[in-house]
Amino acid sequence: MEVGASMAMQSRAPRVGAGAAGGRRSAFLGREKQARVGSLRVGAGSAGAAAVAVRARGTNPVAPLRCVRASRGSESLHNSVDEALLLKRKSEEVMFQLNGRCIYLVGMMGSGKSTVGKILAEVLGYSFFDSDKLVEQAVGMPSVAQIFKVHSEAFFRENESNVLRDLSSMQQLVVATGGGAVIRPINWNYMKKGLSVWLDVPLDALAKRIAQVGTASRPLLDQPSDDPYTAAFTKLSMLAEQRGEAYANADARVSLEEIAAKQGHGDVSKLTPTDIAIEALLQVGNFVNEHPTIHSQVGDLQVDSHSRRVQTL
Ligand SMILES: Nc1ncnc2c1ncn2[C@@H]1O[C@H](COP(=O)(O)OP(=O)(O)OP(=O)(O)O)[C@@H](O)[C@H]1O
Numbered sequence: 001m002e003v004g005a006s007m008a009m010q011s012r013a014p015r016v017g018a019g020a021a022g023g024r025r026s027a028f029l030g031r032e033k034q035a036r037v038g039s040l041r042v043g044a045g046s047a048g049a050a051a052v053a054v055r056a057r058g059t060n061p062v063a064p065l066r067c068v069r070a071s072r073g074s075e076s077l078h079n080s081v082d083e084a085l086l087l088k089r090k091s092e093e094v095m096f097q098l099n100g101r102c103i104y105l106v107g108m109m110g111s112g113k114s115t116v117g118k119i120l121a122e123v124l125g126y127s128f129f130d131s132d133k134l135v136e137q138a139v140g141m142p143s144v145a146q147i148f149k150v151h152s153e154a155f156f157r158e159n160e161s162n163v164l165r166d167l168s169s170m171q172q173l174v175v176a177t178g179g180g181a182v183i184r185p186i187n188w189n190y191m192k193k194g195l196s197v198w199l200d201v202p203l204d205a206l207a208k209r210i211a212q213v214g215t216a217s218r219p220l221l222d223q224p225s226d227d228p229y230t231a232a233f234t235k236l237s238m239l240a241e242q243r244g245e246a247y248a249n250a251d252a253r254v255s256l257e258e259i260a261a262k263q264g265h266g267d268v269s270k271l272t273p274t275d276i277a278i279e280a281l282l283q284v285g286n287f288v289n290e291h292p293t294i295h296s297q298v299g300d301l302q303v304d305s306h307s308r309r310v311q312t313l
Pocket residue numbers: 072107108109110111112113114115116132176177178179209210213218269271272273276
């Protein structure tokens with residue numbers, strides 16, 4: 001399998017030879033160069049000067065002083081300047097705690113893994129990858145939908161595991177995993193090399209989002225229907241039931257209902273991706289504080305097997 005460099009996102013030249021790989025640190029790669037890790041090739045095309053400086057500092061990166069410029073169409077990602085500053089401050093704290101470890105976002109289809117993942121990568125000075133896109137590249141097909149159609153879901157899942165395996169030997173990545181990545185225990189072995197974060201979004205909100213953007217790119221939801229919201233809601237409910245507690249294996253949980261409750265309005269549709277990214281950083285920080293042995297030293301990983309319990313599904 002080979003994953004090409006020109007994926008939709010964005011590399012910030014990740015460090016390779018991470019954690020369990022025993023402290024190997026790669027030579028950092030300059031602009032337009034590529035790192036090869038196992039069978040995974042990752043481009044460093046968009047690495048900026050700030051990111052290069054971060055890498056050169058080694059294992060204690062400092063947040064590059066840049067604003068999040070991503071936007072959601074014409075809407076701002078932030079409610080206010082205060083919110084943007086809070087995101088920045090939180091990311092600086094968490095960056096030290098992470099010490100280069102990857103973040104894996106898990107959650108149902110449409111839960112915002114890509115949207116929130118890109119913000120996290122930006123503020124942490126990490127590279128962002130979408131594992132669905134990496135599978136498409138590895139297989140040489142333009143969409144997950146086509147992979148399901150021409151091959152099978154099982155074929156897709158096998159390739160998804162290969163992608164996660166390859167990513168797991170790297171550092172300083174935020175990975176938006178496929179919605180079903182949580183169902184294979186082997187994937188947890190890979191994701192547990194970094195920190196996993198579950199974006200827990202109410203099914204109703206997911207169905208609204210998916211009905212808005214359509215289901216063509218999401219083969220498990222793609223059924224002809226006059227009422228896209230109800231069709232999406234029904235299928236998502238089934239998947240949620242089948243997946244049971246699989247998402248809860250994640251190290252940290254970001255509950256949109258809880259964020260909305262904290263904000264005092266209880267309406268998850270009012271939450272910006274920045275609100276969610278801030279909560280994700282908060283929860284990651286809490287997890288690392290509560291499990292210091294897991295996240296001790298880059299290249300000197302000590303795994304506390306008790307707390308690294310991976311539920312057998
Ligand atoms: N906080 C939010 N509020 C409203 N809409 C959002 C929010 N976050 C993401 N979205 C929208 O929901 C849709 C799905 O988001 P996104 O692609 O980030 O999810 P995902 O978890 O990566 O999905 P998938 O796993 O299916 O690829 C997109 O249209 C996105 O713009």
